[in-house]
Each structure stands twice: as structure tokens, then as C-alpha cells.
Amino acid sequence: MRKRTIVAAAGVGAVLAVAGGGVAVATSGGDDGPASHQYTQRQADKATEAALAATGGGTANSVETDSENGATYEVEVTKSDGTTVDVRLDENYQVVVIEGDSDSGDN
Structure with a gap:
């Protein structure tokens, strides 16, 4: 009976280790919203870079997963002139499209 207890404890420990790793990946987006991001901090850093x-610098405000226009990541950037754009990137961090936040409003 002692061997079964040790094996069960080791199995539970392995499951907890895997579950903990999954939570770290799922919540590593850095925002206060729900844990819906499925990327690592390294992926977020690469997307930001x-x-x-692509925008010539500025400040990255957020990184999110995206599925529009074949994109994988969406990075909101405030450029040095104060305008804000969404940069959509594919899985290889290549630009799919850059959209200004004011593109859909004042016509």
C-alpha cells in the first residue's frame, strides 16, 4: 500500500506542474483581463519588437491574440506623434496590416 501512495502523490505532482505551466502561458499577456491569451512572454516580446x-518606434500598449486578416498577434502602438495604430502580425512576426484607430470613424 505504501508504493501506491507514493505513485499517486507523484502523479498528482506531475499534473499540478503541467497545469501550473499552462496557467503561466495562458496569463502571460500582462493585462488585467480574463486569461484568454495563449502565448508566452517571449512571443509577446517578439511581437512587440x-x-x-514596423511603426518606426513608439510605445506598445497591448499585445493580444488575433484572428483577423490571417494575423496571429495584434499589438496596439502609440506612435511618437501621438496617433495609435493596431499592428497585426502573422505567426512569423511579419506585418499583415497596420490600421489606424481613427480609420473607421470620421468621414
Whole structure:
């Protein structure tokens, strides 16, 4: 009976370790919203770097997963002139499209 207890405890420990790793990946987006992000901090950093390079610099406000226009990531960037754009990137961190936040409003 002692061997079964040790094996069961080891199994529970392995499940908890895997579940804990999943939570770290799911919540590593850095926002206060629900844990819906499915990327690592490294992926978020790469997406941010690619978005800032594409916009010529600025400040990255958020990184989110995206499914529009074939994109994988969406990075909101405030450029040095104060305008805000959404940079959509594919899974290889290549720009799919850059959209200004005011594109859909004042016509």
C-alpha cells in the first residue's frame, strides 16, 4: 500500500506542474483581463519588437491574440506623434496590416 501512495502523490505532482505551466502561458499577456491569451512572454516580446520596428518606434500598449486578416498577434502602438495604430502580425512576426484607430470613424 505504501508504493501506491507514493505513485499517486507523484502523479498528482506531475499534473499540478503541467497545469501550473499552462496557467503561466495562458496569463502571460500582462493585462488585467480574463486569461484568454495563449502565448508566452517571449512571443509577446517578439511581437512587440516587430510592431515597433514596423511603426518606426513608439510605445506598445497591448499585445493580444488575433484572428483577423490571417494575423496571429495584434499589438496596439502609440506612435511618437501621438496617433495609435493596431499592428497585426502573422505567426512569423511579419506585418499583415497596420490600421489606424481613427480609420473607421470620421468621414
